[in-house]
Each structure stands twice: as structure tokens, then as C-alpha cells.
Amino acid sequence: MTHGNGIEVTEFIPLGFGAQHRFWHILFIVFLLIYTTSMVGNIGMILLIKTDSRLQTPMYFFLQHLAFVxxxxxxxxxPKTLQNLISENKSISFVRCVMQLWVYGTFGTTDCYLLAAMAVDHYVAICKPLHYSTVMSHTVCILLVAGSYLIGSINSSVHGGLMFSLSFCKxxxxxxxxxxxxxxxxxxCSDISINIVLLVVFVGFNLTFTMLVVIFSYIYILASILKVPSTAGRKKAFSTCASHLTAVTIFYGTFFYMYLQPHSNNSQEPMKVASVFYGIVIPLLNPLIYNLRNKEVKEALITIGKKLF
Structure with missing residues (x-):
């Protein structure tokens, strides 16, 4: 990768936030607390699902991978953001930059497909309960998760690979x-038309396809719930979907704001804030959402608490 004047470019410098030089200590503490809590929450969720026999179901299998993602x-x-807040040297090598892009893109895309797979799981559980064990077999769940990781990896490999053909002169x-x-x-300063086209096509397809899966799944779910004669039955069905709907709304709302609004110099700071919410805050919210709203998770936590204390 070369600079416009023929000098090889080996590193980039992320500018960060416009006001971070004034509030770096506050941002560092907030991001560190969020990151630490997020790691504890997600790792705890994975361990809880692995150890509690009541959580060995397709929904929690997907939730376990959602936590890992x-x-x-x-x-x-x-971690690099935290380092940049307290360090004078904010540079990142080109190779590390591409790797960061690849990892972030891979697991961000995988997240989309896991949420879609969870929507399908809810659809089968509510609309086709007699066929649930057959349709959502362990093999099917593994294939859905493996496919999610594969698509995420392919998506990021295409964009990351094309970065090596660019030159930078600005x-x-x-x-x-x-x-x-x-x-x-x-x-x-290279011709980035192919990069833009592939970015729009891949991001557009992944968002549109997974969002349509979620929308149509919940259309059928809503239709089935409205046919349930008892209020208690409808309330139970809605409760089953509440956590997932909350996670989907937050995830896609942030994602659409980040990538589908017109870009301008004035929109850079709000975009960075949206990126913080998507990349740092949402991984914290997922375990909180599912822990607080799922009866099985709360019961499993209570059981473990009694054993420990």
C-alpha cells in the first residue's frame, strides 16, 4: 500500500472524538466500565447456558453465540479506543487496522444473521409447536449458526481484502x-467505486435479508398470537418474544442510522456516537435484556446464587 507520493503508508491515526481531549478521563472511565461489565455479562451468559440443563434449547443455543459475537x-x-484515550501514540498499523475492520465486520454481520435465526426459532415455537423439535433440531441450529459465521467472514474478507489494493494521498x-x-x-486517492458498490451491495443485502426474515417471522407470530383465545396465552406468547424484539429494535435502529443516512462533514460526530452505541454499548445491553426479561435465565441465576451462597 503506497502513499500518493510513492511513500509506503504503514499506519493510520484515528482522530477519535472532537471533544475527547477535554473529556478523555470521563470517556475512559465510562468506556472501561461498559466494556468490563459487558465482558462479565456475556461470559457469564455463556457459562450459565452451558451449565444449566434447563437452558439447553435452540433459543439459548443462539443466545450463547450472540453473547460470544x-x-x-x-x-x-x-481496547484500542481505551488506549487512544490515555496514550499520546494513537497510531495503528495498516495490517492491524484491516484486522480490526475484518473482526468487527465479521461478527457484526454474524450478529444480524443470529438475530434472524432467533426470529425463525420464535416463529416455529409459536406457529408450528407440534413440529418444533423436528424443524429446530440440533443439526439445523448448528447449520444456522455456522452459516451466520461463514457469511460474516466472507463479507468482511471481501472488504478487508480490497483495502490492500488502495493507495492514500489525502x-x-x-x-x-x-x-x-x-x-x-x-x-x-485510488478509484474506490468497486469498494463502494460492494459495500452497498453486501451491507444492503445483509441488512435487508435479515430484516425481512425478522419482519415476516413476527407478522406470522402476531397473527398466531391474536388467534389465541385466552389473555394469559397471548401474554405468555408476547413475553416469549419481548426480549428478542427489544434487542432487534436497538440493533437495527442503530445500524440503519449508521449506514443509511446521508453522509456529510456535519454528520461525522453523530455517526461516531452511533458507532459507540453499536460497537460498545449494545454488547452490554444484550445480556441485560435477556437476563431481566427471561424467566428461565432468572431462575437459573437464582439456583446458582443459592449454591454459591
């Missing part, structure tokens, strides 16, 4: 706090 993509960006500073594709492409 959250750990991976927040760990791709948060600057080596990235107007972001981590290595994401749009801010990297913005400082390239």
Missing part, C-alpha cells in the same frame, strides 16, 4: 475512533 466485536475496537488520519470501511475509503 458481542464479546468478539466489542473487543476488536474497545491523509493517513481516519476521522473515526476505529477502522471502519467508510472513513478509510474517504482518505484514499
Amino acid at each position: 458481542g464479546i468478539c466485536y466489542t473487543s476488536a475496537i474497545t 491523509s493517513h488520519t481516519i476521522n473515526h475512533f476505529f477502522c471502519d470501511a467508510p472513513p478509510i475509503l474517504a482518505i484514499s
Whole structure:
């Protein structure tokens, strides 16, 4: 990878946030607390699901991988962000930058497909309960999860691989706090038309496809719930989906704001805030959402608490 004047570019400098030089100590403490709590929550969720026999169901199998994905993509960006807040040397090598982009993109995309798989699981459980054990067999669940990881990896490999063909003549500073594709492409002096096309196609397809799966699943779920004669039955069915719907709304709402709004210089800071929410805060919210709203998880936590204390 070369600079416009023929000098090889070996590192980038993320600019971070506009006001971080004034509030770096506050940002560091807040991000560190969020990251630590997120890691504890997600690792705890994985261990809880693995050890409690009542949680050995397809829904918790997907939730276990959702927690793992959250750990991976927040760990791709948060430690370096924390380092940049307290260190004078904010540079990141080109190879590490591409690796950060790859890890973040892989597990972010995988998250989309896992949420779609969980929507399908809810659909089968509520709309086809007699066929649930057959349709959502362990083999099917493994294939859905493996496919999610594979698609995420392919998606990021395409974008990451194309980065090695770019040259940079505008600057080596990235107007972001981590290595994401749009801010990297913005400082390239190469022809980035193919990068833009593939970014729009891949991101557009992944978001549209998974969102349609979620929407149609819940249309059928809602139709089935409305046919339930008892109020208690409807309430139980809605309760089953509440945690997942909350996670989906937060995830896709942030994602659409990040990638589907018009970009301008004035929108960079709000975009960074949205990226913080997506990359750092959401991995914390997922275990909180499922812990607080799922009866089985709360019962499992109570059981473990009694054994420990």
C-alpha cells in the first residue's frame, strides 16, 4: 500500500472524538466500565447456558453465540479506543487496522444473521409447536449458526481484502475512533467505486435479508398470537418474544442510522456516537435484556446464587 507520493503508508491515526481531549478521563472511565461489565455479562451468559440443563434449547443455543459475537466485536475496537484515550501514540498499523475492520465486520454481520435465526426459532415455537423439535433440531441450529459465521467472514474478507489494493494521498488520519470501511475509503486517492458498490451491495443485502426474515417471522407470530383465545396465552406468547424484539429494535435502529443516512462533514460526530452505541454499548445491553426479561435465565441465576451462597 503506497502513499500518493510513492511513500509506503504503514499506519493510520484515528482522530477519535472532537471533544475527547477535554473529556478523555470521563470517556475512559465510562468506556472501561461498559466494556468490563459487558465482558462479565456475556461470559457469564455463556457459562450459565452451558451449565444449566434447563437452558439447553435452540433459543439459548443462539443466545450463547450472540453473547460470544458481542464479546468478539466489542473487543476488536474497545481496547484500542481505551488506549487512544490515555496514550499520546494513537497510531495503528495498516495490517492491524484491516484486522480490526475484518473482526468487527465479521461478527457484526454474524450478529444480524443470529438475530434472524432467533426470529425463525420464535416463529416455529409459536406457529408450528407440534413440529418444533423436528424443524429446530440440533443439526439445523448448528447449520444456522455456522452459516451466520461463514457469511460474516466472507463479507468482511471481501472488504478487508480490497483495502490492500488502495493507495492514500489525502491523509493517513481516519476521522473515526476505529477502522471502519467508510472513513478509510474517504482518505484514499485510488478509484474506490468497486469498494463502494460492494459495500452497498453486501451491507444492503445483509441488512435487508435479515430484516425481512425478522419482519415476516413476527407478522406470522402476531397473527398466531391474536388467534389465541385466552389473555394469559397471548401474554405468555408476547413475553416469549419481548426480549428478542427489544434487542432487534436497538440493533437495527442503530445500524440503519449508521449506514443509511446521508453522509456529510456535519454528520461525522453523530455517526461516531452511533458507532459507540453499536460497537460498545449494545454488547452490554444484550445480556441485560435477556437476563431481566427471561424467566428461565432468572431462575437459573437464582439456583446458582443459592449454591454459591
